[in-house]
Amino acid sequence: MSSPQIVWLRRDLRMADQPALYAAAQAGPVIPVYVFDQDRAGDHAYGGASKVWLHHSLESLGKSYGARNSRIVLRRGDAPQVLAALADETGATCIHAMRHYEPWWKEAEDELRDALGEDTKLCLYDGNYLLPPGSVTTGSGDPYKIYTPFSKAMLERLPPRDPLPEPGTIHSPDGWPESDELADWDLLPTKPDWAGGIRDFWDFGEDAAHDRLEWWTDVVAEYDEGRNLPSEDITSRLSPHLHWGEISPAQVWHKLKDKRSDGWKTYAKEVIWRDYTQNVIDQFPDYPTQSYRDYDERTLWRNPNAGHLIAQDLECWQKGMTGYPIVDAGMRQLWQTGWMHNRVRMICASFLVKHLLIDWRFGEQWYWDCLVDADYGNNGVNWQWISGTGVDSNMFVRIMAPLTQSEKFDAAAYIREYVPELADLDDACIHDPPDDRRGDYPVKMIGHKEARERALEAYRSSKD
Numbered sequence: 001m002s003s004p005q006i007v008w009l010r011r012d013l014r015m016a017d018q019p020a021l022y023a024a025a026q027a028g029p030v031i032p033v034y035v036f037d038q039d040r041a042g043d044h045a046y047g048g049a050s051k052v053w054l055h056h057s058l059e060s061l062g063k064s065y066g067a068r069n070s071r072i073v074l075r076r077g078d079a080p081q082v083l084a085a086l087a088d089e090t091g092a093t094c095i096h097a098m099r100h101y102e103p104w105w106k107e108a109e110d111e112l113r114d115a116l117g118e119d120t121k122l123c124l125y126d127g128n129y130l131l132p133p134g135s136v137t138t139g140s141g142d143p144y145k146i147y148t149p150f151s152k153a154m155l156e157r158l159p160p161r162d163p164l165p166e167p168g169t170i171h172s173p174d175g176w177p178e179s180d181e182l183a184d185w186d187l188l189p190t191k192p193d194w195a196g197g198i199r200d201f202w203d204f205g206e207d208a209a210h211d212r213l214e215w216w217t218d219v220v221a222e223y224d225e226g227r228n229l230p231s232e233d234i235t236s237r238l239s240p241h242l243h244w245g246e247i248s249p250a251q252v253w254h255k256l257k258d259k260r261s262d263g264w265k266t267y268a269k270e271v272i273w274r275d276y277t278q279n280v281i282d283q284f285p286d287y288p289t290q291s292y293r294d295y296d297e298r299t300l301w302r303n304p305n306a307g308h309l310i311a312q313d314l315e316c317w318q319k320g321m322t323g324y325p326i327v328d329a330g331m332r333q334l335w336q337t338g339w340m341h342n343r344v345r346m347i348c349a350s351f352l353v354k355h356l357l358i359d360w361r362f363g364e365q366w367y368w369d370c371l372v373d374a375d376y377g378n379n380g381v382n383w384q385w386i387s388g389t390g391v392d393s394n395m396f397v398r399i400m401a402p403l404t405q406s407e408k409f410d411a412a413a414y415i416r417e418y419v420p421e422l423a424d425l426d427d428a429c430i431h432d433p434p435d436d437r438r439g440d441y442p443v444k445m446i447g448h449k450e451a452r453e454r455a456l457e458a459y460r461s462s463k464d
């Protein structure tokens, strides 16, 4: 019998269109392994909401392997060392893995290559993005920094390749290596169990991702009109499924390819944004922690570590107690469900960095901890885009007006759902309730006009 093949699972928790699994299954008996390596990513170790999703996703994938008379081996520790030891233990001749572009995973891939004995090789595959990050370049071969030209160049090269099926047979090894119990990893919160809202809002795993995609095929035509309306359910909500690799973007693309509406065209550009952010972190690995413009950041930002009033401002934002209903609805949706509507993600992020003048990295970290789709590239690139501190074309002086946005995008029902203190207010005043209609709900932390002037002044000083 041929020698065992290890499949190293990371954010690729699916059976179909999983090139690493597909290749391994053709080469010999398969040992799928997930290594929980919490220390490797430093500031970007799994956040609380990510751990909840990871637990349920592994549980679901474990059942899929179980139905194929296989299983996932769970191990904890430094991924390259654990995998190299497992290859020795099992006599595996190849570790198959999907390529990941976060800097700590690229480093781990290099370390693993060095740690493997000469009888074992590492085979890497692309497939978590429409096209391999780094492969879409300008005429002179340089990677793109700005979204619009990147997107145009990508559209010329799409569609992505056809998705692969699940492997026909998955042979088991003669003996299974020992595995941890998933429950022992303590990924789920218990004291207290704050994850009830996440469980209510989501179904986890590959089947759930495909169910949602099936639903989305009927709704995508409305995306152009509806995607900015937080009160409506007119976005795909596939982001955590895509992030954890429960579904591939190629599967999404090919499923929708006959739905050539304006909604689909706009939707395709959003999925391309996901490829774009990987292209950015592939070029600038520290992008989610490092500003790329020449502001004097000591003058620009108010630092929550430097004064308790600024720390209190940060806390009001985190808890959804700013006095701006649309901002508070968004921050509470995030806390309860692990997700926030894109329009509101922008409004809340802009509020932190422009209205409160708090360094975007504090917001990036909060979203990182709370989002079930927390993604190094998507989160970091979008925060820099909102802050106007990145390599893209957006400017700091573009300041979103939360109250106008709330009215324009008809957020009344959304506010009623997530800010129940205001549920009795009518549409005319719910976006900006007069002080005598607020009850226990807080007054605004700062007026919009005052905040705008303060932000512009800080910006001017930071450029002096």
Ligand SMILES: Cc1cc2nc3c(=O)[nH]c(=O)nc-3n(C[C@H](O)[C@H](O)[C@H](O)COP(=O)(O)OP(=O)(O)OC[C@H]3O[C@@H](n4cnc5c(N)ncnc54)[C@H](O)[C@@H]3O)c2cc1C
Pocket (backbone or CB within 6 Å): 227, 235, 236, 237, 238, 239, 240, 242, 243, 270, 271, 272, 273, 274, 277, 340, 341, 342, 343, 345, 346, 349, 367, 371, 373, 374, 375, 376, 378, 379, 380, 382, 383, 386
């Ligand atoms: C400050 C901020 C932080 C963000 N952090 C994350 C994050 O950590 N993880 C994440 O997946 N998205 C992030 N986004 C992007 C976007 O808000 C979410 O992808 C989207 O809201 C997910 O909902 P959906 O699946 O219904 O999206 P849809 O509108 O249905 O879009 C389809 C898919 O395209 C991708 N996508 C859409 N918009 C973007 C975008 N602006 N950038 C990159 N990819 C996009 C997502 O994979 C999404 O599932 C962030 C946006 C902002 C403004």
